[in-house]
Amino acid sequence: MxxxxxxxxxxxxxxxxxxxxxxxxxxxxxxxxxxxxxxxxxxxxxxxxxxxxxxxxxxxxxxxxxxxxxxxxxxxxxxxxxxxxxxxxxxxxxxxxxxxxxxxxxxxxxxxxxxxxxxxxxxxxxxxxxxxxxxxxxxxxxxxxxxxxxxxxxxxxxxxxxxxxxxxxxxxxxxxxxxxxxxxxxxxxxxxxxxxxxxxxxxxxxxxxxxxxxxxxxxxxxxxxxxxxxxxxxxxxxxxxxxxxxxxxxxxxxxxxxxxxxxxxxxxxxxxxxxxxxxxxxWRKHLDFAAIQDAHDMRLRIREHRGLNGRVTVEGHNMKLGQGGIREIEFFTQTRQLIAGGRDPDLRDRTTVGGLAVLAEKGWVPPDVAAELATLYRAHRELEHRLQMVGDAQTHDMPVTAEGVARIAAFCGEDDAAFRAGLLERIARVDTLTDAFFAPGEAETGPELSEAAGKIVSGWIHYPALRSERAQAIFRRLRPQLLKQLHRAANPDEALRALDGFLAGLPAGVQIFSLFDSNPTLIELIIDIAGTSPSLARHLSRNAGVLDAVIGGSFWTAWPGTAALRADLARVLGEVADYEKKLDTARRWMKEWHFRVGVHHLRGLKDAFEAGKAYADLADAVVGALWPVVTAEFARKHGPMPGRGAVLIGMGSMGAQRLNAGSDLDLIMIYDAAGVEDSTGPKPLATRPYYARLTQGMVTALTAQMPEGRLYEVDMRLRPSGRQGPVATGWQSFTGYQEDEAWTWEHLALTRARVLAGEPELAAEVEAFRRDLLARKGKGDTVRADVAAMRERLQAAKPAKGSWEAKNGAGRLMDVELCAQMLALLGGSPARGVERQIGAGAAAGVSQPDQTALLDAYRLLWRLQCGTRLLTEGPLVMEDLGIGGRAFLLRETGETSAEALTARLETVTALADRVISGLMEG
Incomplete structure (x- = not known):
């Protein structure tokens, strides 16, 4: 006792x-x-x-x-x-x-x-x-x-x-x-x-x-x-x-x-x-902001059905369903859990107080609001218990008489006046904290529109995204904010046309309009994207779910790097049992991170070189995490890899760890059968077809068009013998070919080769062989002449398209990269990055001024190319970019005007062309 x-x-x-x-x-x-x-x-x-x-x-x-x-x-x-x-x-x-x-x-x-x-x-x-x-x-x-x-x-x-x-x-x-x-x-x-x-x-x-x-x-x-x-x-x-x-x-x-x-x-x-x-x-896979409107409608129906819409008084107030009651806190918590719980299992707490705590921890509810609602919830629930204890009745209503209220006040250990004041204060506070979340204000009046703009806006009602009454109701609240942000854009008409393209491409509107309605800062972002990068806006209209990432996590924090990305994707894939669903999950995951890199680049949080590394990190993580998934699925049908296994090698820009928003992946597969002729699975295969089909399986995993889109285009033409050779190459065949049959251009390609995934011991041997081969093959008498001939063919096949062309043409990106690979080969350097390869030219007698000329051209051209690929999928036409796009490229390249950038491009590419021509002549 x-x-x-x-x-x-x-x-x-x-x-x-x-x-x-x-x-x-x-x-x-x-x-x-x-x-x-x-x-x-x-x-x-x-x-x-x-x-x-x-x-x-x-x-x-x-x-x-x-x-x-x-x-x-x-x-x-x-x-x-x-x-x-x-x-x-x-x-x-x-x-x-x-x-x-x-x-x-x-x-x-x-x-x-x-x-x-x-x-x-x-x-x-x-x-x-x-x-x-x-x-x-x-x-x-x-x-x-x-x-x-x-x-x-x-x-x-x-x-x-x-x-x-x-x-x-x-x-x-x-x-x-x-x-x-x-x-x-x-x-x-x-x-x-x-x-x-x-x-x-x-x-x-x-x-x-x-x-x-x-x-x-x-x-x-x-x-x-x-x-x-x-x-x-x-x-x-x-x-x-x-x-x-x-x-x-x-x-x-x-x-x-x-x-x-x-x-x-x-x-x-x-x-x-x-x-x-x-x-x-x-738990929906995308952030489910439409659940807010559903919950709000449900609240109103409950109140209407039970006649709970009148003025709040202590007598007769329903502590569960009434205004400022228990259900308001529960709806507030559950609806926010529904919004993001599909993406974050930590949010799936069954309890109200526990749910509020984790929502605060994850940034979905301000910590002080969560703590106050938890306190109010406990107070409401304790009062509910006392109402029920009086006569063991399943009631949530306060007594309708003053005497009945006085009994409850005494049951709570309070005098009548203090109890009443405290209760009304708590009810009002719950209502204040929760009601704005469920019932957004009426739409403001937007700015006046020109006749041309008004015609565009009036046509929105016919788009698929606005076909439902529910979408229209949400959009009516949203439209004035969109137009107000458009009015502030550098070129409002241009941004409006881009936004129009975005809205036209949306297959449905309720989810994304609800998301914008609940997160006004996203409106500013979407207008920024629409006014700067129509290409990115079109991507968004087809993949609106990627906006989940902006508000669903640490979108604006520092880039995590390859290891963390790979671990995160591996974890996500591990939570999905079905193979096809794993592939679709990988696509959704990749698109969110890809979008993040693009937005950071667009907004100046990353420059072109940081973005290039981030895109490469992302591709590394995708390939690295999918490799065990694909090989395990293949082994389930055909048995484990015969012999010592295989490695997947990244070539070109993938090997050099510098990609842009539109890069494909250059890959080759090398395997070592170690004398084993067949696999041992339920459906065994001979070794050569086993690895050929495994390679095709990996390529399909990366390239197949699925409900969430595709990951990457894959190019395997850099394998031995190009299109004519097998898609997977045996280790002995590969080394023999590189020693005795490979062309100089194939040795150039090898300067950027990098193992991405596969059997560690074989990977180490591949890298050791690459280094040894480059040290020996660069000493040949014909290297410069071979590269010069190759350069001539490339320029004939892919000439520059205009003065703003960054990739093709004399003294431009591919030309500098080709020269850098030649210098790495001549110097016997294992370096993969362009800058380090140019630096390796010192061993081949390249002067410091020539190295500087090549680096200046490369750095400007990469900034232009990486920025261009973010803005458009096609050739860069300056007049088509619009004010936002031009401002972005000028900021990225450090120039004040299009004319200044044009002049600088002409200067650095001409100088690079002269240096490259001289180096290839020896």
Whole structure:
């Protein structure tokens, strides 16, 4: 008793003093603090007074041993009950635990979470015991086909899912329990209907056992109406039928309900498997801002249906559904979880307070708002408990009389005036914190439009993204902000045309318009993109989901690098079981990071060289993470790689680790069969076709057009013998070819070769061979002449297209890169990057001024090329770029005008051309 009394921190005031005094005298032996607590409880709650009288002996013992030990002992008692004593035994447990939790709650011995956990713990055990005992009886009677006595412990494949507050472990004092009863039909092939009939019977008997009011009371009122299509479906249905329903017609409120869903009785493992199949339904892969409007509409319907839209008064206020009530906080939390929980599993907390905490930790809710809402939630829930404790009624309404309110104030240990003021303040505060999130303001009036602009804007209503009334309603609020931002653009008409192209390309609008509506800063970003990079805007219209990344994580933080990217993608792919879905997941992941690099470059957070490295890091991560996925899938069908395995090698810009927004990947595959002739899988293959098909599988994984698009274009023409050679080359063949048959251009290509993935020992040998070969082959007499001839052919095939051409033509990017590879080969240098390869020219007698001329040209041309590829997929036509695009390129190249940039390009390319020509002549 000392332990319990020492933990008391508060006590109600007895509203009915005579009832309170009666109990105080009866339990005086427990000491003044505990007797005072019980007097206050009895003086406010006739129900609690009746329980104290009925369970007096047990209560004395329970408080003496401590509330936690008493709770555990009561749980242990009911676990041993047989079916014929289960109903009475559970009702006795309900009385005792209701009394114990009430006293612990009222005295502040337990926090809210411990109170609701105790109530939920009883509900879990009651449901599970009722199910397994009733199923055991049906098995004994031979009513479940093929089931044995051992199957009773898992209810023969039947499971109850706890929904709502029970699922979250948050049952209130007089809660109904919301259950969905299912059975695993896969256990009953051919006899599913017979099994279903039995499980329906078990469900009805379980509901009666728990809900029926007898002389012993009741256990829990049980509600089965959250099941799929409850008006027409049986009380227990197969998991397959439930899954089919949610996939086809499941609604947002059902998604929200499943945030809290938890198996609580019967076959818990089967229940977990079922919930896992519903993950794509509950947790959408893209940020789901449309859920906000759904939740807002649901709130309004509930208020309207229950007549809760009037002025807030204490008398009669509904603490659950009314303005500023418990449901507002729950909706606020669940809706934000739905928005981003598909991308971040950490957000899938079943509890309201826990959900708020993780939302704050992840940046979705300001920490002070989350903390205040958690405090308000606890206060509301404790008041809800006292409303229910008065008469064990499932009510959420404040009393409608002043006397009734005074009783509740006393139950809370407060005087009437302070209680009223505090309650109204809390209700108003909840309303303030949550209402703006659900109910955005009316649309502003946008700026006036010119006739041409007005014609464009008036045509938006005909676009696919605006075909639904819901999309139109959201867009009406959004449009003035879009037009206001357009008005501030460097060239509003130009930005409007680009935005028009973006909107025209959207296949649907509700999601992205909701996203913009809830995140106004994105409007500024989209206008910036539309006004600068039509190419990026078109990409966005086809892949609007990439905007999730802007608000769904650390979009503006420092670049993580290859290792972190690869680990992250490997983790993401590891969470997906199906091979095709892994490939689609990789595409979605890559597009988000690719978009991030582009936006950072566009906004000046990265320059062209940092962007080039980031694009290469991203490609490295994709190739590195997909390699084990592809090889494992191939091995599943055809066995492990025969011999020593294979390596995938990046060539060209991929090998040099500098890509742009539109780069493809130059790859070759090398394998070492080590004398092994065949694989050993279910469908074995000879070694050569094995590696050829594995190579094709890897290329397909990278290039296939899937629902999320494609990853990269892949070019394998740099393999030995080019298009004529096998797609995968044996190690011995590769070394022999490079030693005896390869052309000088193939040795040039090898200067930038880099192993991306594969067997480590073979990778080390490839690199060692590359270094040795380059040191020897650069000493040949014909290297310069061969490269000069190659240069002449390239310039004839790909001349420069205009003065702003960065890639092709004399003294331009490909020309400088070709020269750099030649210098690396002549100098026997293993360097892959252009700058280091030019620096290696010193060993071949290249003067410092010539090196500087090449580097100046390369650096300017790379900035221009990398910027160009971000703005357009085609040739650079300065007049077509618009003000935004031109400003971006001028900023990137450090020039003040197009004329100045043109003059500088002519100067540096002409000088580079002269240097390259001289170097190739020797």
């Amino acid at each position: 000392t332990d319990f009394s020492a933990r008391l921190t508060r006590s109600p005031h007895p509203y009915d003093r005579s009832s309170g005094d009666e109990v105080r005298v009866a339990f005086a032996d427990l000491g003044p603090e505990v007797a005072g607590l019980m007097a206050g409880a009895a003086g406010c709650s006739p129900y609690l007074k009746s329980l104290m009288t009925r369970e007096a002996d047990w209560l004395r013992h329970a408080l003496g041993q401590g509330p936690e030990a008493a709770l555990d002992a009561e749980f242990a008692r009911i676990e041993a009950l047989a079916l014929d004593g289960l109903g009475a035994g559970l009702r006795q447990a309900k009385r005792r635990i209701a009394l114990l939790t009430a006293l612990c709650d009222l005295g502040g011995v337990w926090p809210l979470e411990a109170v609701t956990a105790a109530l939920t713990g009883l509900a879990d055990r009651a449901v599970h015991l009722a199910m397994v005992r009733l199923v055991a009886e049906e098995i004994r009677r031979g009513k479940i086909p093929g089931a044995t006595a051992e199957d009773a412990e898992t209810a023969a494949g039947m499971v109850s899912l706890a929904m709502g507050k029970m699922g979250a472990g948050e049952l209130n004092y007089s809660s109904d329990i919301d259950l969905i009863c299912l059975f695993d039909e896969s256990r009953y092939p051919g006899v599913e209907q017979e099994a279903r009939a039995t499980f329906i019977r078990v469900t009805r008997k379980m509901t009666a056992l728990l809900s029926d009011l007898t002389g012993e009371g009741y256990v829990f009122r049980t509600d089965l109406r959250l099941r799929p299509d409850a008006s027409v479906t049986p009380v227990c249905l197969s998991m397959a039928a439930a899954e089919s329903y949610y996939e086809s017609v499941g609604r947002t409120w059902e998604r929200a309900a499943y945030i809290k869903a938890r198996p609580c009785g019967g076959d818990l493992a089967a229940g977990e498997r079922f919930l896992k199949t519903l993950t794509p339904f509950v």
